[in-house]
Amino acid sequence: MSVPIILNPTARRGAVLRRIDPLVDAFASHGLEAQLVRSTSEEHAKELAAGFAAGGAPVVGALGGDGMARSVAAGLIGTNASLGIIAGGRGNDLIGKLGIPKDTEEAVAVIAEGRDRTIDVLDLDGTISLGNVCLGLDSAVQQHANSARFVRGHWVYLYGILRALLPPKSIDLELTVDGQRLDFRGLTAGFANSGRYGGGISLSPEAQLDDGLIDVVLLREAFLPKLAVELLAFMSGKHKRHPNIHFDRAREIRIDTPAGAAPVEIVADGDAVSQTPATVTICPSSLKVRVPRE
Incomplete structure (x- = not known):
């Protein structure tokens, strides 16, 4: 049987291409043929996947x-x-939540021998998000991390956090939560489905x-001496112990900015995809994902 694998040839500045030969061999060891297809854009990848389905x-596999x-x-x-997901990016946070290995051969084994799990997805005005939708500091962190050329691995997100905090910039939002x-x-x-981002940070x-449900996590302003403590608590998931961290759950969030304020950039799964105003809704049980057998 042939398994279509859609890949992003530019992921990690082309480094993902080094995974192709091990991937082909791994599928062959399971009696399967990897049908590798290169996408030229997000929309192209979506169209390819829909066609295979x-x-x-x-x-249908995603390499990136x-x-x-x-x-x-x-x-x-x-x-x-x-x-089916084969890691080829920097953060790979979704597979961390799903228990899918980063190793190519082990990930292929999951696709070949795993089970199907049905999960929710977020809908941001028609743009799908599997992990999280974020605004503010998270957006700045992702911008700095994505632009880093000489920082590798998880350190790239620490670099992004430090850059984003010098100085920190506040945002004003008018939210309608359910x-x-x-x-x-x-x-x-942050509006979370998986709750993981930035290479393992716990939103x-x-x-x-x-x-x-969507987990709503808001980090309010704090004086700089206290900000580091609040930020560490935010990233480690200790929301309930800190008064500047607001936590809620919802099925729909409308995101607006006050009259006259500039739009705020919105990041989904590490990519800038939109800006305010926007609406995030949960789409329950709408996607099957191949995961390891328990």
Whole structure:
């Protein structure tokens, strides 16, 4: 049987291409053929995935980072095809939540011999997010991390945090959380499905991929001496111990900015995809993902 694998040839500045030969060999060891297809854009990856699903493929693979997984998943929503993920990016946070190994051969074994799990996805005005939607400090962290050329591995996100904090910039938002108005001024607003981002940072340790809810995590302003403590608590998931961290759960969040304020950039799964105003909703049980057998 042939398994379609959609890849982003530019992931990690082309380093993902070094995984192709081990990937082909790993599939062959399971009696399968890897059908490698290169995508040229997020929309192209979505179209390719939708086409394979319509053609009856039981699983469609994504080779790349969290953004690539999101693009392929967008074409599989509501179909019978499962998403298979082979790590090829920097953060690879979704597989960490799902228990999928980073090792190529082990990830291929999951695709070949694993089970299908149905998870929720976030919908940001038609753009799918598998992990998290963030604004504010998180957006700045991702920008600095993505632009780093000489920092590697998880250190790139620490570098991004340090750059984003010098100096920290606050955002003003008008949120409507399941119909309830909430005015927010602070450093970051996160809306979590998986609860992991930035190479293992915990946006919300209690977030579940199949509970039909969005975890809302807001980090309010704090004086600089206290900010480091609050930020460490935010990233380690100790939200309930700190008064400047607001936590809630919802099914829909409308994100606006006050009248006259500039739009705020919105990041989904590590990529800048939109800006305010926007609406985030949860789509329960809408995607199948191939995960390890328990």
